[in-house]
Each structure stands twice: as structure tokens, then as C-alpha cells.
Amino acid sequence: QKEVEQDPGPLSVPEGAIVSLNCTYSNSAFQYFMWYRQYSRKGPELLMYTYSSGNKEDGRFTAQVDKSSKYISLFIRDSQPSDSATYLCAMSALGGQNFVFGPGTRLSVLP
Amino acid sequence: EAGVVQSPRYKIIEKKQPVAFWCNPISGHNTLYWYLQNLGQGPELLIRYENEEAVDDSQLPKDRFSAERLKGVDSTLKIQPAELGDSAVYLCASSLGGDRDVFFGQGTRLTVV
Numbered sequence: 001q002k003e004v005e006q007d008p009g010p011l012s013v014p015e016g017a018i019v020s021l022n023c024t025y026s027n028s029a030f031q032y033f034m035w036y037r038q039y040s041r042k043g044p045e046l047l048m049y050t051y052s053s054g055n056k057e058d059g060r061f062t063a064q065v066d067k068s069s070k071y072i073s074l075f076i077r078d079s080q081p082s083d084s085a086t087y088l089c090a091m092s093a094l095g096g097q098n099f100v101f102g103p104g105t106r107l108s109v110l111p
Numbered sequence: 112e113a114g115v116v117q118s119p120r121y122k123i124i125e126k127k128q129p130v131a132f133w134c135n136p137i138s139g140h141n142t143l144y145w146y147l148q149n150l151g152q153g154p155e156l157l158i159r160y161e162n163e164e165a166v167d168d169s170q171l172p173k174d175r176f177s178a179e180r181l182k183g184v185d186s187t188l189k190i191q192p193a194e195l196g197d198s199a200v201y202l203c204a205s206s207l208g209g210d211r212d213v214f215f216g217q218g219t220r221l222t223v224v
Contacts, residue, residue: 043115043202043215044154088153098167099213101153
């Protein structure tokens with residue numbers, strides 16, 4: 001079992017849909033949780049980070065962490081074609097430096 | 112402000128040949144990372160620098176890979192000799208420190224034939 005699992009996708013949704021992207025993990029030491037967006041042939045860019053359990057909202061994006069279930073989610077409201085990319089979750093232990101990335105979910109938002 | 116700059120963007124070499132990648136991090140960022148990303152996978156850490164010091168190179172295949180960060184700024188990653196399985200995207204990233212706000216470059220796509 002990999003340390004971080006992510007829904008493989010690809011996921012195709014119509015423009016305006018609510019998108020839910022999810023990751024599960026096995027290491028209970030993880031405290032920092034991040035979501036990255038990666039466009040084709042580009043490097044990942046940080047979208048959101050959260051610390052421990054709870055929700056965090058930034059515009060159309062909401063990150064949710066449930067440490068009891070070892071499950072994190074990223075919700076995208078009113079999805080746009082420009083949201084079409086691969087979404088990577090990443091996490092690290094408190095005080096640690098080394099992120100562990102999920103394999104990514106490829107999202108296509110169709111106009 | 113310029114982001115993390117990597118060069119070259121693309122490199123095609125024959126197996127057993129050497130290859131080097133260069134990274135210029137964001138100005139003022141003390142922490143520098145080299146990651147390997149295979150197709151359809153997330154990035155995997157190869158090495159992390161704090162200033163000039165390699166503080167985590169446990170995942171770097173030291174028989175063929177080497178890295179340096181002179182003066183705590185630019186960094187180079189070298190493979191010698193390259194193998195077919197080294198074909199991947201090599202990503203450089205930098206941060207001010209801590210687990211947050213890590214910025215990635217666009218990567219170098221290596222193809223070994």
C-alpha cells in the first residue's frame with residue numbers, strides 16, 4: 001500500500017459543476033496537507049495548504065482534512081475550463097520537510 | 112519576481128552518457144529541492160538543501176546521481192551514466208523554509224534513448 005493514495009481519474013465534468021478531489025493516507029504523523037495544481041508540461045503550483053483537521057476556503061476552492069479518517073478533499077465550485085489540470089495532494093509530518101505526493105488526478109472541465 | 116528557473120527544458124541523450132540540469136531558485140530562498148516525476152505519478156524527493164548543506168539525500172541514487180549547491184544559491188543535478196529508466200521530469204523547487212509555500216520550476220524533461 002502506498003503512503004498516499006489518490007483517486008486516479010481522469011475526471012471529466014461540465015463547466016459549472018462542483019468537483020471533489022480526494023486523497024487517503026496511512027501515516028498518522030502527517031500534519032501539513034497541501035494541494036497542488038499542475039498544468040501539462042508545467043511544474044506544480046501550490047493551491048492551498050491546511051494544518052491538521054478542518055476546512056479552509058479560498059475563493060472557489062475549499063480544502064478539507066479529516067485526520068480521524070486519514071482523508072483529505074479539495075472541492076472546486078463553479079468549475080471552469082481553466083481548471084483543467086492534474087491535481088496533486090501532498091502532505092508532511094509536523095516539523096518535517098519532506099512532502100509525500102499522491103499520484104495526481106487529471107481533471108477536465110468541458111465547456 | 113522571477114520564479115524558479117530550470118534549464119534545459121528538454122534533453123535527449125543516449126544511454127550511458129552524462130547529463131546535467133541546472134536550477135536557479137527564487138532569490139532569498141534557503142531551501143532547495145530536486146524532485147523526480149515519472150509519467151502519471153507525483154513528484155518524489157531526490158535531495159533537499161538548506162543553504163549549501165544537503166540535509167536529506169536518502170533517496171538520491173548515489174552510484175550515478177550527484178548534486179551540488181555552491182554558495183547556497185544555484186544548484187546542479189548530474190547523472191552519469193544515464194540509464195533508460197532515468198527518463199522522467201526533473202523538478203527543482205525552493206522555499207523560505209518549513210513545509211509551506213514551496214515553489215516549483217517548470218522542470219527538465221529527460222529522455223534517454
